[in-house]
Amino acid sequence: MQFLSEPSGGSDVAGALTTAVRDGDEWILNGSKVWTTGAWWSDWGLCLARTNWDVPKHRGLTVFMFPIRQEGIEVHRIEMLNGNKEFCQEFLSDVRVPDTDRIGDVDDGWTVGTRWMFHERMLYNSPLVTLPDGTLRTGEESMLAVARDAGRLDDPVARDLVGEARMLEAVGDALKRRVGQGITTGAMTDQASALARLFGGITHTRRATISLELAGDAGAAWLDDDGPTAVSGNDFLMRQVSCIGGGTTEMARSVISERVLGMPRERSHDRDLPFRDVPRSAPAS
Numbered sequence: 158m159q160f161l162s163e164p165s166g167g168s169d170v171a172g173a174l175t176t177a178v179r180d181g182d183e184w185i186l187n188g189s190k191v192w193t194t195g196a197w198w199s200d201w202g203l204c205l206a207r208t209n210w211d212v213p214k215h216r217g218l219t220v221f222m223f224p225i226r227q228e229g230i231e232v233h234r235i236e237m238l239n240g241n242k243e244f245c246q247e248f249l250s251d252v253r254v255p256d257t258d259r260i261g262d263v264d265d266g267w268t269v270g271t272r273w274m275f276h277e278r279m280l281y282n283s284p285l286v287t288l289p290d291g292t293l294r295t296g297e298e299s300m301l302a303v304a305r306d307a308g309r310l311d312d313p314v315a316r317d318l319v320g321e322a323r324m325l326e327a328v329g330d331a332l333k334r335r336v337g338q339g340i341t342t343g344a345m346t347d348q349a350s351a352l353a354r355l356f357g358g359i360t361h362t363r364r365a366t367i368s369l370e371l372a373g374d375a376g377a378a379w380l381d382d383d384g385p386t387a388v389s390g391n392d393f394l395m396r397q398v399s400c401i402g403g404g405t406t407e408m409a410r411s412v413i414s415e416r417v418l419g420m421p422r423e424r425s426h427d428r429d430l431p432f433r434d435v436p437r438s439a440p441a442s
Contacts, residue, residue, distance in 0.1 A: 361399035
């Protein structure tokens with residue numbers, strides 16, 4: 158599992174504060190990672206850590222791989238709104254990692270990370286991304302099941318909503334094929350994966366809303382045995398996960414504008430600063 162996001166970093170993955178200090182043929186890691194899907198049952202973690210504070214933030218990172226079940230690593234499960242506990246936060250305290258388990262060159266972890274985050278941006282579209290249990294059920298068959306359970310299959314408004322959901326699904330499938338083919342053939346930069354990520358996040362949110370509209374009252378207040386209409390209520394509560402997990406849709410918009418369309422980069426005051434000189438908020442007491 159990927160030890161990538163941090164409590165202080167939001168979507169700024171390159172702002173990692175987890176440190177790795179060399180000690181002979183080993184590295185000593187300290188810090189915290191969060192939103193790691195399935196870390197509680199996984200065996201290995203792929204971790205982005207800071208190895209150099211005297212260069213700009215993207216240039217001082219290194220990637221390591223290590224067993225999760227070892228002394229110095231605490232894994233805490235996070236309970237979500239829907240009761241799901243697949244997401245975790247990890248605390249690393251003097252974790253020793255042999256240099257042989259370093260992935261890529263020292264201070265060149267961003268090169269490794271961008272390849273790894275390609276799959277993260279693809280999110281629902283990559284076979285290498287594990288999704289938490291309880292992921293939104295918003296496909297065409299799910300929509301029909303909700304409409305059927307709510308007794309609305311003959312309702313023209315409901316049929317329009319099912320049609321909209323099917324249209325979004327069909328366009329998303331076509332977009333995934335187009336982006337995948339474009340990246341494979343070299344016609345598109347691999348940064349184009351942000352197109353699929355943005356479309357997927359927005360349309361998952363919309364389809365979750367459609368499901369709730371189809372369910373009606375049963376989607377807002379449900380019993381355990383209410384079937385697909387009850388599930389739509391849970392999905393609606395969790396709908397924004399699709400715009401946050403895998404990098405926020407706001408980040409995807411920035412990637413598309415700057416790295417796909419070639420628009421001017423957003424201004425940044427820390428781009429050329431050594432990372433230790435980047436202003437940071439005081440830690441919470």
